[in-house]
Amino acid sequence: MGSSKTVRKLSPVTQVPADIDIANSVEPLHISEIASDLNLTPNHYDLYGKYKAKVLLSVLDEFKEAQGGYYVVVGGITPTPLGEGKSTTTLMSCMFLQVVTCLRQPSQGPTFGIKGGAAGGGYSQVIPMDEFNLHLTGDIHAITAANNLLAAAVDTRIFHEASQSDKALFNRLCPPNKEGKRSFSNIMFRRLKKLGIDETNPDDLTLEEIKRFSRLDIDPSSITWRRVMDVNDRFLRKITIGQGPEEKGMVRETGFDISVASEIMAVLALTTSLEDMRERLGKMVIGNSKANEPITADDLGVGGALTVLMKDAINPTLMQTLEGTPVLVHAGPFANIAHGNSSIVADKIALKLVGPGGFVVTEAGFGSDIGTEKFMNIKCRYSGLTPQCAVIVATVRALKMHGGGPEVVAGRPLDRAYITENVGLVEAGCVNLARHISNTKAYGVNVVVAINMFATDTEAELNAVKKAALDAGAFDAVICTHHAHGGKGAVDLGVAVQKACESVNQPFKFLYPLEISIKKKIEEIARSYGAAGVEYSGQAEKQIEMYSRQGFSNLPICMAKTQYSFSHNAAAKGAPSGFILPIRDVRASVGAGFIYPLVGTMSTMPGLPTRPCFYDIDLDTKTGRVLVYWVIFDRKYWHRSVFDGTERYVRFDRYRRIRYSIYNTVTGDFREAGWDWINEPL
Amino acid sequence: MGSSKTVRKLSPVTQVPADIDIANSVEPLHISEIASDLNLTPNHYDLYGKYKAKVLLSVLDEFKEAQGGYYVVVGGITPTPLGEGKSTTTLMSCMFLQVVTCLRQPSQGPTFGIKGGAAGGGYSQVIPMDEFNLHLTGDIHAITAANNLLAAAVDTRIFHEASQSDKALFNRLCPPNKEGKRSFSNIMFRRLKKLGIDETNPDDLTLEEIKRFSRLDIDPSSITWRRVMDVNDRFLRKITIGQGPEEKGMVRETGFDISVASEIMAVLALTTSLEDMRERLGKMVIGNSKANEPITADDLGVGGALTVLMKDAINPTLMQTLEGTPVLVHAGPFANIAHGNSSIVADKIALKLVGPGGFVVTEAGFGSDIGTEKFMNIKCRYSGLTPQCAVIVATVRALKMHGGGPEVVAGRPLDRAYITENVGLVEAGCVNLARHISNTKAYGVNVVVAINMFATDTEAELNAVKKAALDAGAFDAVICTHHAHGGKGAVDLGVAVQKACESVNQPFKFLYPLEISIKKKIEEIARSYGAAGVEYSGQAEKQIEMYSRQGFSNLPICMAKTQYSFSHNAAAKGAPSGFILPIRDVRASVGAGFIYPLVGTMSTMPGLPTRPCFYDIDLDTKTGRVLVYWVIFDRKYWHRSVFDGTERYVRFDRYRRIRYSIYNTVTGDFREAGWDWINEPL
Known part of the structure; x- marks a missing residue:
């Protein structure tokens, strides 16, 4: 080929x-x-x-x-x-x-x-x-849809659990037929297995098992699953939801990330087959129960639907x-x-x-x-x-x-x-x-x-x-x-x-084996950065302890660190060494399959400047072509649009200034018409 | 053909x-x-x-x-x-x-x-x-993206206007080139025309014109443009946005509708060409200025980008x-x-x-x-x-x-x-x-x-x-x-x-001409319902007056009324007459091109029940086929899935009960395994 x-x-x-x-x-x-x-x-x-x-x-x-x-x-x-x-x-x-x-x-x-x-x-x-x-x-749109279906499932489940007894909840989840017989849907067997409940007939469950099965008992403060949107919408970084009168005062603080920050995007990138994707999507953890057990998409009954959205x-x-x-x-x-x-x-x-x-x-x-x-x-x-x-x-x-x-x-x-x-x-x-x-x-x-x-x-x-x-x-x-x-x-x-x-002649080898502890893995990576050691915040220690207890310690590590230095300090150029790498917090993308320690604060939702790119984007409704193409800010690169017989160009130059120019196709006149520094806070 | x-x-x-x-x-x-x-x-x-x-x-x-x-x-x-x-x-x-x-x-x-x-x-x-x-x-995904880009543009513009003087704002919107010369982008001429400013050179604007051009001065309480999502997420019906520290306390109450309720969906349905769509998207009104002038997508510079998203x-x-x-x-x-x-x-x-x-x-x-x-x-x-x-x-x-x-x-x-x-x-x-x-x-x-x-x-x-x-x-x-x-x-x-x-032999005619007043049009439609008259709330009167003043009175009328009765009262069956139709509020979809009087309260974001359909949706990862198809609740209609050698069927019957059945493909045994009334509050 x-x-x-x-x-x-x-x-x-x-x-x-x-x-x-x-x-x-x-x-x-x-x-x-x-x-x-x-x-x-x-x-x-x-x-x-x-x-x-x-x-x-x-x-x-x-x-x-x-x-x-x-x-x-x-x-x-x-x-x-x-x-x-x-x-x-x-x-x-x-x-x-x-x-x-x-x-x-x-x-x-x-x-x-x-x-x-x-x-x-x-x-x-x-x-x-x-x-x-x-x-x-449409892949990112599918991710947005799947991510947000899961988010809706989380809040709605908390809402329905709050107003229903264990038995009422069970009755809705496993409704009886006319003869009073109940059945589990296929996805429910995943939760049953996780809980160690062997029964296949809902009627055989004890009251205690009914409660454990039906009540996810999600701790709202533990929810790490956020909604996403593929738009630079800074005003969604931190929001309060559930303020409608029908939501009965069950307000909660949360926020939106940009869609590519969704764990489902990470799953898509790391999956190897439909079957593997189904498993990864199902085991994504959205937060913990009040007893500190991880709650997954499959616990919510939605892992299959997410897979269908992503197929x-x-x-x-x-x-x-x-x-x-x-x-x-x-x-x-x-x-x-x-x-x-x-x-x-x-x-x-x-x-x-x-x-x-x-x-x-x-x-x-x-x-x-x-x-x-x-x-x-x-x-x-x-x-x-x-x-x-x-x-x-x-x-x-x-x-x-x-x-x-x-x-x-x-x-x-x-x-x-x-x-x-x-x-x-x-x-x-x-x-x-x-x-x-x-x-x-x-x-x-x-x-x-x-x-x-x-x-x-x-x-x-x-x-x-x-x-x-x-x-x-x-x-x-x-x-x-x-x-x-x-x-x-x-x-x-x-x-x-x-x-x-x-002419490659060495065997491939990883930087660290999976079997060592989360801390040991972090330290191995830190060493490759030139660090002399690692310092964990109390929160990081707590999370590492929790993930280890929950059985996630054998996942690989995905460091959330600045790309502007080997170290955590973006200003430390060259090949810094001898520093102590601080781990502020540790989180997990269990479905995607990695633990991510936070070295510093990461923004997961960009904003728009006063004059966003969209000012320069339009459609030529005669030809259906997009006018003014996308701008690349690394090198001189001009982008063309045609309005009223004159061509118009936009570029970012290597200093990341934006430039506008007018090119008259009749006279051949080419002149710079304006520029601006892109240095506003986002 | x-x-x-x-x-x-x-x-x-x-x-x-x-x-x-x-x-x-x-x-x-x-x-x-x-x-x-x-x-x-x-x-x-x-x-x-x-x-x-x-x-x-x-x-x-x-x-x-x-x-x-x-x-x-x-x-x-x-x-x-x-x-x-x-x-x-x-x-x-x-x-x-x-x-x-x-x-x-x-x-x-x-x-x-x-x-x-x-x-x-x-x-x-x-x-x-x-x-x-x-x-x-991907059409609805495109609508979601376009709708939410406009929403982000609204809040970001308010944010940037709040921290910048008129001249700073103008400087960013029309940046000068090295020689100090400025130029308008094509889309800005739409706003200039609306403001009655004839100058084509930014340097010729008076200070007053600079202010009028640059400062949209959006009244946050007037914003009717909401964000959308194609997910039943009831917790987004009413939310507070802008609570992040970087948004400087500029919080605002708003909410999400389901995507099909976006005005952009209405535009898509009513447009006749790319050019027409460009114009409609550009003239969508997101709210008013503090001086009660309508603010459009083109005022925000985003009408072209919305068209590109919808092309x-x-x-x-x-x-x-x-x-x-x-x-x-x-x-x-x-x-x-x-x-x-x-x-x-x-x-x-x-x-x-x-x-x-x-x-x-x-x-x-x-x-x-x-x-x-x-x-x-x-x-x-x-x-x-x-x-x-x-x-x-x-x-x-x-x-x-x-x-x-x-x-x-x-x-x-x-x-x-x-x-x-x-x-x-x-x-x-x-x-x-x-x-x-x-x-x-x-x-x-x-x-x-x-x-x-x-x-x-x-x-x-x-x-x-x-x-x-x-x-x-x-x-x-x-x-x-x-x-x-x-x-x-x-x-x-x-x-x-x-x-x-x-054998059609009559000429086509509309129920009402466009030239008559908003009220006259509403009353013509109300008469066709059997109403003896129309009653307007104070809010409705205010809105009708405003839209008339803003020049939108020649739009057709899109009544937001229950479909369960000719009247506003869903319980009034048959052919009710003699009633007074109450108009609670009046809104406008200027881009789509209609005024919509609200007869009652319309929910624009559905919710999920305790056991949503997604429990019954999964992917056969071997074949890539969706298991358990979508359920139709009008008639007997069964939906098949195959798990572990048995086929499983779900249907809604005509009473809108959901039924589950198991069909054993080996023995031919077919038995009903459960049912439930779908009568939970959403």
């Missing part, structure tokens, strides 16, 4: 005005052509319009015996707040002949806020961008890069409180589709302490897959920052240090790169460093990075210009990755 | 156990076959899997010159709380050779609560049922009946606070597709005072379409109730009067039917009464209905058994409808 047939030849141009309209300049291929190049027949997928298809999970069964391809994970060094181009590096992989790129589905909320879309930038994009950034094939979402979505190579878009768990990696299912399907000698390039979060570590210890643990090569994306800019360069702040111009040659700063910063390399090598993979080149980088600076990378044990280090040149700009990277995959 | 080629021949069976598994017994046709029978090529639609396709709006342009078919609307008499089978009567229409049935998309929320799905019952179903009842093609939702979804005839599913506005009819776009496309001599059967709400009246005066007003025939569905059961039969309560057994012959009761109740007939005839259409036959109805009773219908001026009255027999059971109805369409 190979994807070489329809690789589209782009003709990159070098002048900025011509670089503008890349996404609009390419007519996407019908997705059935992309699928056909992967040897997929129409039985293997469901079309969603012309440019998207859901690849059915049954492909995995059909290709069970087929040998898979090479598995490459892309992570990065500790980034600046401007981002270092990891997504685009993942897309660069389209230079391989037989490749599938696996990406996360972006959250729709930020598309209308500040961030703009997330389809890669420049010549490294997933198209059509608007379909990628908006509803896609199509488990199929990854096939799309294409600008160059016509296949991309599987699937899942996008919040990188802080979850593991931030795309789905296992997509990677597994992709490996079968590329076949032996082919490549699957999958994205992990930035930097590798957050993204790659979770990829290895959580995602690979559940998938059973092992990568041969890990790419670490580095930029001269970020390394200068780690070497002691002035603070880089989104919305403020970069200091001169970042745009003029300073080899000393780069060299000093390479301690950060070196630690990412050695941490990643420890898993038994070959590490290739991709130096994502900016126009202001000098040869001496780039060479310094290259040398440091090789000194630190990287298999290779190559300079990439894929953003400006598409696949062509990453040919060297491709060659290096191929060699790295072909 | 015709759909006759693939009409599937069902073989209805008469024994109950064999009637059970109808939906599962039929393998749906690939939707491209259904499309092809309508002369649609793959360019005309986007596939969404194998059994759903979105028919593109461009079909309307392409078939602009084509002559359309006959247009038939299905309404009903004043119903009992059990429903009288209107959806199934709409589906019966599959007996026509050239037909498209147009249906509403059901809300997903109630599917998991008490109601179960809404795909028709027995042999009159839309398949696959699970796809019809759940995500479909695919405007394309109706093609599905099929059990018999393989085409169904267009599109929009499902809440029947109380909105107009409760499926979309104009779907009807328009359908009329072109069936062509001259073909039939489009579209559903209006029950009874015709609510559904058909709004169909005629709102939907037909905006579409420019006129029906030739209106079907009024009647049942002996409901007519007995109108004739003075004992109260019919969901969850209680029917009184003997309803299941034994009582011609007198039927005759007395026909005053209700007669008024629906004369009201409907007044629009200039031919009225055909469809008597939806129940097993307990006697010939004398059915003949009494027939006679009363003809006496009241119906074109014809026919007995239907489509529920038990599929299309075959409605052949006579089809023949009568065809004759009615071919």
Whole structure:
């Protein structure tokens, strides 16, 4: 199987005005052509319009015996707040002949806020961008629906329990027939089993068993299950519900997260089959009973319905890069409180589709302490897959920052240090790169460093990075210009990755075994950060004790930590060591399958600025095309719209300023019409 | 164009156990076959899997010159709380050779609560049922996303305005470029025009104009825009938002409605083109400024983004009946606070597709005072379409109730009067039917009464209905058994409808002109109910005065009234007259395009019972099939699931009791295992 047939030849141009309209300049291929190049027949997928298809999970069964391809994970060094181009590096992989790129589905909320879309930038994009950034094939909508059905089930159950006796409750849950006989529904046997009740006939239950079965007795203060919405709605961060007169004063404080922060998104990313998803969704814990026992979705009778809502979402979505190579878009768990990696299912399907000698390039979060570590210890643990090569994306800019360069702040111009040659700063910063390399090598993979080149980088600076990378044990280090040149700009990277995959000779190993205690696992990860020790708050101690008692201590750990430093302190650049890592609290996503210690406070619901992106988004009602495409804030990238005969462009520049320009298609006049710093508080 | 080629021949069976598994017994046709029978090529639609396709709006342009078919609307008499089978009567229409049935998309929320799905019952179903009842093609999810983006924009704008001076606000909205020059984004010209500001250069605005432009000055207490969710979540009916520390104490009381109650759903149902949708979404009013001026989505800069979110939702979804005839599913506005009819776009496309001599059967709400009246005066007003025939569905059961039969309560057994012959009761109740007939005839259409036959109805009773219908001026009255027999059971109805369409000879006319005052329009509708007059609350008077002053008095009226009586009093059966109709409040859906007076209190967010439907919904993870299908509560209808070698069935019977039964596939043993009355408070 190979994807070489329809690789589209782009003709990159070098002048900025011509670089503008890349996404609009390419007519996407019908997705059935992309699928056909992967040897997929129409039985293997469901079309969603012309440019998207859901690849059915049954492909995995059909290709069970087929040998898979090479598995490459892309992570990065500790980034600046401007981002270092990891997504685009993942897309660069389209230079391989037989490749599938696996990406996360972006959250729709930020598309209308500040961030703009997330389809890669420049010549490294997933198209059509608007379909990628908006509803896609409805997976996030399904997650929202499932998450909120469970939330409604929780509050409604508390409400109904409050007004009914044990027997009345039991009578409603297991209604008797005309002869007075009762029966359990199938899902109820899950709760019965959990309670150790063997009876299969409801009439055989003792009064005590009736009470234990019927009354979940949820402690409202213990509920960790929040509602979600795929909208940047800061006013839902903290709310009081149940204030209607019919809810009888049963008010409760809670809040909404953005949908991708739902545990159901993490389940989708980590599941391996429909059966596995059914089990994970059923065992998600929403809080505790007053006796401190975990209460699950299946205890509430809703695990099956959640699975039904998610049954199509488990199929990854096939799309294409600008160059016509296949991309599987699937899942996008919040990188802080979850593991931030795309789905296992997509990677597994992709490996079968590329076949032996082919490549699957999958994205992990930035930097590798957050993204790659979770990829290895959580995602690979559940998938059973092992990568041969890990790419670490580095930029001269970020390394200068780690070497002691002035603070880089989104919305403020970069200091001169970042745009003029300073080899000393780069060299000093390479301690950060070196630690990412050695941490990643420890898993038994070959590490290739991709130096994502900016126009202001000098040869001496780039060479310094290259040398440091090789000194630190990287298999290779190559300079990439894929953003400006598409696949062509990453040919060297491709060659290096191929060699790295072909010559891996160590066994894969995890950073920690599952069987050790929660604390021991946390400490193992902290050590990889450079910490000298770990300090637990009283709350963290309490939670660890509770989860251990509840039987969850053998889960892997998903650290909720800033990505801006190896340590908990975002200002500690380079390779800090000797610090004590503070654990503020510990939570669990039991269905997804991990414990997440909180190192600091994580915002799970973004806001909107005074002038959100949506001001620049409209529909051309004549053609049905979206006007003003999504903005990428890493590099110069212009977005086009046409109003009344003049074309209008919006971009974020590398300083994260937003710029507006007017291009008159008749006169050819191109002028900047405005700009703003994005530095408002959100 | 015709759909006759693939009409599937069902073989209805008469024994109950064999009637059970109808939906599962039929393998749906690939939707491209259904499309092809309508002369649609793959360019005309986007596939969404194998059994759903979105028919593109461009079909309307392409078939602009084509002559359309006959247009038939299905309404009903004043119903009992059990429903009288209107959806199934709409589906019966599959007996026509050239037909498209147009249906509403059901809300997903109630599917998991008490109601179960809404795909028709027995042999009159839309398949696959699970796809019809759940995500479909994402339209309701798009509405949820758009509705909530607007809500977030409202609260965030108030927040940002509170902390910024006029000039700071202006600076953010129209940021200056390096030379200090500013520009308006395209959407801002909409607000400028509304404010009567002609300047196109922001620098030319006076300080006063800057203030008027930048500061929406929304009065929080006036906000009518609520958030929505497609989940039965009663605890969101009334909530307090903004309680997070970062929201600086700007708390506000608000709530969630179920998604189908969003004005955006009403817009989708009433729009006629992308351009029209853009305008309607932009002019939706979210509340007033402190100076009592209406604030719109375009004032907030978000009308374009809402349109982008809704750009695919405007394309109706093609599905099929059990018999393989085409169904267009599109929009499902809440029947109380909105107009409760499926979309104009779907009807328009359908009329072109069936062509001259073909039939489009579209559903209006029950009874015709609510559904058909709004169909005629709102939907037909905006579409420019006129029906030739209106079907009024009647049942002996409901007519007995109108004739003075004992109260019919969901969850209680029917009184003997309803299941034994009582011609007198039927005759007395026909005053209700007669008024629906004369009201409907007044629009200039031919009225055909469809008597939806129940097993307990006697010939004398059915003949009494027939006679009363003809006496009241119906074109014809026919007995239907489509529920038990599929299309075959409605052949006579089809023949009568065809004759009615071919022999219409009156001009179409509305009940009221738009130019008269809001009060005059309300009074015209009240008169059709039998009211002697209208009484307005102080609040209603205030609102009518405000909307008139704001320029909205020429909108049609959408009465929010109980469907259980012609009057405001659900207990007043038959054809009440001489009463005074009280108007409690008056609201406006300016974007959708109607004023809605509230006659009583309407719940816009349902709840879940102690044992919601979701207990009986699961996925067969081996086959990917949904176990236990959606339950229809009107007639005997069993739903199958297979666990551990035994089949399990759930149904709601006609008394709206839920029943569970176990069928052992090995022994053939079939026994009832339980039942319950659905009479809990929601």
